Amino acid sequence: SKRSTPGKMTVLLNSVLKAPGQKASIPHSPTPQPSSAPRIEDFRFLKALSKGAYGSVFLARNRTTGDLYAIKAIRKTQSQRKNTVSHALTERRILSLVRSPWVIGLYFAFQSDAFLFLVMEYAVGGDLGGLLRVYRRLPTPMVRFYAAELVAAVDLLHSNGIIHHDLKPENVLIGADGHIKLIDLGLAKMQSATPRLSPSSPPKRQTATYTDAAPLGTPDYMAPEIVRGEQYDRSVDLWALGCVLVELATGIPPFHAASPEAIFARILAGEWRQSSAALDIDDDLLSLCRDLLNPDPGKRPSIEDIKDHRFFEGIDWSSLRETLVPPFIPRPASDDD
Numbered sequence: 001s002k003r004s005t006p007g008k009m010t011v012l013l014n015s016v017l018k019a020p021g022q023k024a025s026i027p028h029s030p031t032p033q034p035s036s037a038p039r040i041e042d043f044r045f046l047k048a049l050s051k052g053a054y055g056s057v058f059l060a061r062n063r064t065t066g067d068l069y070a071i072k073a074i075r076k077t078q079s080q081r082k083n084t085v086s087h088a089l090t091e092r093r094i095l096s097l098v099r100s101p102w103v104i105g106l107y108f109a110f111q112s113d114a115f116l117f118l119v120m121e122y123a124v125g126g127d128l129g130g131l132l133r134v135y136r137r138l139p140t141p142m143v144r145f146y147a148a149e150l151v152a153a154v155d156l157l158h159s160n161g162i163i164h165h166d167l168k169p170e171n172v173l174i175g176a177d178g179h180i181k182l183i184d185l186g187l188a189k190m191q192s193a194t195p196r197l198s199p200s201s202p203p204k205r206q207t208a209t210y211t212d213a214a215p216l217g218t219p220d221y222m223a224p225e226i227v228r229g230e231q232y233d234r235s236v237d238l239w240a241l242g243c244v245l246v247e248l249a250t251g252i253p254p255f256h257a258a259s260p261e262a263i264f265a266r267i268l269a270g271e272w273r274q275s276s277a278a279l280d281i282d283d284d285l286l287s288l289c290r291d292l293l294n295p296d297p298g299k300r301p302s303i304e305d306i307k308d309h310r311f312f313e314g315i316d317w318s319s320l321r322e323t324l325v326p327p328f329i330p331r332p333a334s335d336d337d
Contacts, residue, residue, distance in 0.1 A: 037108075037110060038108050038110060038119065039110070040110075040112055040115075040117060042062060042063055042064065043060040043061065043062055043063065043069065043071065043119075044060060044061050044063055045058045045059075045060045045071070046058070046059045046060060046061060046336055047059050047336075049070060050127075050170075052184065055072045055073055055074035055075070055088070055116075056072070056073055057070050057071065057072045057073075058070070058071050058073065059071075059122060059336060060119075061336070068122045068335060068336060069107065069119050069120065069121070069122055070104075070119075070120045070121065070122045070123070071117055071118065071119050071120070072117065072118040072120065073115045073116075073117055074088050074115060074116040074117075074118075075114060075115055076111075076114060076115060076116060077114070087186035087187060088116055088118075088186060090185065090186055090187075090188055090190065091118065091184070091185045091186040091188070092106070092109045092116075092118060093190070094162060094185045094188055094190060095118065095120070095185065096109065100156050101175075101179065101181070101321065102149075102152060102153035102156050102180070102181060102182060103153070103156070103157075103181060103182050103183075103185075104120050104121050104123065104173060104181045104182065104183045105120060105121035106118060106119070106120050106121075107119045107120065107121070120183075121175075121181070123173035123174060123175045123176070123181055124175070124176050124330045124332055124337070125173065125174025125175060125176065125178065125328070125329075125330040126173070126174060126330075127169060127170050127171070127172055127173050127174065127183075128146060128169035128170070128172040128173075128174070128180070128244075128248070129168070129169035129170040131169075131174065131328060132169055132247065132248060132251065136251050137248070137249060137250055137251040138248045138249065140249070140281070140282045140285060141327065142248075142327045142328075143245060143248045143249050143282075143285060144285075144311065144312070144315075145324055145326065145327055146172070146180065146248060147241075147245055147248075147285075147288075147311070147312075148312055148315050148317075148320060148324065149179060149180045149320065149321075149324070150167075150172065150180065150241060150244065151241070151303065151306055151307060151312075152317070152320050153180065153181075153182050154167070154237050154238075154241060154303070155303045157182075157188075157237070158234045158237070158303065161190060161191030161208070162185075162188055162189070162190050162191070163188060163189040163210070163233070163234050163236065163237055164182065164185065164187075164188055164237050164240075165187040165188050165189055165216065165217055165236065165237070166184055166186075166187045166188075166216075166217045166218060166221070166240075167182075167221060167237055167240035167241060167244060168218050168220070168221045168240065168243075168244060169244055169247060169248070171183050171184040172244075174326075174328065174330065176329075176330060177326065177329065178326025178327075178328055178329040178330070179321055179326060187216050187217060189208070189210050191208045208233065209231040209232060209233045210231065210232055210233070211229070211230070211231050211232070212226065212229070214229075215227055215229070215264075219260040219263040219264065220243060220253040220255060220256055220263055221239075221240040221243045221244070221253065222236075222239075222240075222263075222264075222267065223235070223236040223239035223240070223267075223297065224239075224267050224268055224270075224295050225297055227264045227267055227268060228268070232297065233297065235297040235298075235300045236297070238292050238300045238301070238306070239292060239293060239297075239300065241292055242254075242288075242289045242291075242292025242293040243255070243293070245285065245288065245289050245292070246272075246279075246281075246289050246293075249279075249281040249282070249285060249289075250279060250280075250281060254272045254276075254289075254293065255267045255272060270295050272293060273290065273293065273295075276289070276290060282311070284309070284310050284311040285311050287309070287310075287311070288306070288309050288311045291305075291306075291309070292306075
């Protein structure tokens with residue numbers, strides 16, 4: 001690979017990423033690593049897991065311990081050319097501070113001459129998008145399970161001043177225990193300079209608003225205020241949540257079209273609300289989706305309102321992971337399956 005030319009951006013990356021990331025408090029964590037900083041030579045790459053706009057993710061095995069990791073490799077030159085260095089730094093910063101089972105764990109962050117590497121927890125169950133491709137559309141009990149866990153995960157971020165900004169099925173992984181973990185926080189907005197994402201952290205509700213120079217995210221899940229280039233707040237995650245729930249229940253995102261421009265036109269036209277009555281989905285779920293997909297961000301429900309919705313009747317929000325039984329638990333043929 002071509003060596004990148006040192007510059008101000010490279011110096012910034014060196015200063016931020018030179019230290020190993022902090023280990024997240026997740027169950028069944030791999031064997032503790034030596035105190036010395038890891039190198040890419042310490043890992044054997046097995047296969048590609050995914051490829052996104054800001055980097056590729058590979059399954060890798062530590063040559064010494066045999067533990068498996070998901071390693072995101074971000075090419076420096078490409079990141080600088082696309083002006084997305086800040087996205088890598090944002091993701092690294094948030095993941096290194098996470099102390100929650102709802103967000104993927106980060107073990108290390110380091111670099112070579114050409115790449116930045118984020119060494120993360122490996123979630124063997126793949127993502128919700130892959131699960132949906134197998135099922136085509138999920139039955140209502142499965143939608144309720146994943147919806148409840150998504151609400152809890154988004155609540156965790158929002159209560160610590162973080163907007164995910166790119167919530168979609170492909171950014172929701174399924175761990176070995178069948179519970180979800182959020183990934184891809186490169187587009188996230190962080191109100192606090194040093195959030196503490198732990199169960200004992202006091203809530204710091206998101207009040208800040210943001211404006212992007214151009215729409216950022218995945219078109220199918222963008223809130224209308226982002227499409228219009230207006231100020232937005234944490235309610236954009238609730239809009240995206242509504243899109244995800246419709247997709248899980250029907251197999252298709254509510255505003256899907258052949259091109260981003262056509263998707264944006266459908267979002268701004270609000271046509272889904274007029275046609276949603278014809279959808280063959282649970283009435284309570286449809287009611288929740290309509291609330292979430294309100295074009296007026298001020299009229300979308302709060303997290304507390306969502307938890308109180310009749311679609312979630314009987315859910316114990318205080319012990320969600322202990323009381324909800326996952327509808328799908330990965331049964332791999334081998335540890336690297």
